[in-house]
Amino acid sequence: MEFALLPTVNAALVAADALIVPMTSEGLSTTGQTLDAISIGALSATIKAANFEAKLGQTLAVYHLANISTPLVLIVGAGSPTEFNGRALQKMTASAYKALNTKTQHAYSFLTELMVSDRKTTEAISDIVRATLEASYRFDSFKSKKTSDTGLTHLTLVVGENFANSVGQAAVAWGESVALGLNYARDLGNLPPNICHPSYLAEQAHVLAKNHRKLSVNVLGEKDMEKLGMGAFLAVSKGSEQEGKLIVMEYNGGKKGDKPVVLVGKGVTFDTGGISIKPAAAMDEMKYDMCGAASVLGVIKALIAAKLPINVVGVIAAAENMPSGKATRPGDIVTTMSGQTVEILNTDAEGRLVLCDALTYIARYEPAVVIDIATLTGACVVALGKVVSGLFSPNDELANALTEAGQRSNDRAWRMPVWQDYQELLDSPFADMGNISNGGPYGGAITAACFLERFTKNYTWAHLDIAGTAWNSGTQKGATGRPVALLMHYLSSRVAS
Ligand code: BES
Ligand code: MN
Ligand code: ZN
Secondary structure (H helix, E strand, O other), rough: EEEEEEOOOOOOOOOEEEEEEEEEEEEOHHHHHHHHHHOOHHHHHHHHHOOOOOOOOOOOEEEEOOOOOEEEEEEEEEHHHHHOOOHHHHHHHHHHHHHHHOOOOEEEEHHHHOOOOOOOHHHHHHHHHHHHHHHHOOOOOOOOOOOOOOOOOEEEEEOOOOOOHHHHHHHHHHHHHHHHHHHHHHHHHHHHOOOHHHHHHHHHHHHHHHHOEEEEEEOOOOOHHHHHHHHHHHHHOOOOOOOOOEEEEEOOOOOOOOOHHHHEEEEEEEOOOOOOOOOOOOHHHHHHHHHHHHHHHHHHHHHHHHOOOEEEEEEEEEEEOOOOOOOOOOEEEEEEOOOOOOOOOOOOOOOOHHHHHHHHHHHHHOOOOOEEEEOOOOHHHHHHHOOOOEOOOOOHHHHHHHHHHHHHOOOEEEEEOOHHHHHHHHHOOOOOOEEEOOOOOOOHHHHHHHHHHHOOOOOOOEEEEEOOOOOEOOOHHHEOOOOHHHHHOOOOOOHHH
């Protein structure tokens, strides 16, 4: 997809296939009004006849308007102008994209004409670019027949004098970088688990590092992890024919010596539950249990594209959780790299086991901040649904910064407690802790976070539980690429401040 910026344009004379024009519940935007005047009221008459209410995301395709050279004028509803924000703009962009047809190759978008209450125009430009690329995403590499519902290859944004320049171009580039990382994370999430296994993820890291001297990759295998004493990680990968991998990517975009942000992703490439096996229904969705890892790879890809001047270490704890004669049994006790012992009461609570050793390992980077990203608990989906990710951190400043980044990037997270009161639920009569709460399922997302907290005492840490947000089920089934956008916004905010 090619994006171009223009300061202004005579909308009636544009040589393109479509014009994308916003309309709020109060009426058409300036360009919409101009088009209406030039078509001698034909546009407003059509809008009226169609009883088009301009609800958010609603579209109306008007073909062959009198005196207008483009064959299609696509009106996109913005809803109430007082409630308009970046999220609405992204929704409008996606609906507009979907409403275009296969004949539309080149469209002009006037969506930035709206009052963007909580947004600067640069952010609006990034949002439109990102949302267009997200909407154009297809995962059809395993389909014999590829289909496409729009033919769009060029989008020209009409943005005004102040933004049709290098400032606007930087905003386009940012939107492209975020979308690139995000759609890459979706690809990885959508891949079937027979292809996307731990070694495949390691290979992806090597591919990213090729030709990029700012990125170096090191992959630890099970032998290396044995030497490090990663008993918890190995207890998970033990039941699988696939070797577990700890994948370490160092992106050195910042100054030498600047402490890195460390991202740790859960990369369980398939979660059967192990000996505590899951029910058969929808078990296929456990291929998405590596979406935390996918978001880390996505961020690294986006960082390279955006050339963000920051040091980031991306770590992936990649393993497959399978039942077998070699698998861990409920009741087994293992020693973690930290020296703390864990009684594995449920082999389906495997995410925290692979993560805890990764979280101990990364202390060697003396991180400025550590964020782990994991499809960790079904309980988080019960608590928050599929709208926001669960955010856990004992550190207010970090929690607030991540919340803010989620808001601005339309990839929101909601803070939950990681209080001492919950810690005793992890007590075990036989080891330092159990891997599940002895209080049953209540507060399961919180007790999982509390387990991780025991391994993060030496640095500033936050945990994102993306079990609800990393993928959609049903007709929209597929990986969402969340929280790549949140993380990219957080990282860019660190560069700016
Ligand atoms: N990968 C799952 C969490 C999950 C469940 C993500 C459903 C998305 C949808 C995780 O490994 C798991 O199985 N967690 C258990 C923990 C329990 C055994 C304490 C869960 O949530 O049931
Ligand atoms: Mn599990
Ligand atoms: Zn899992």
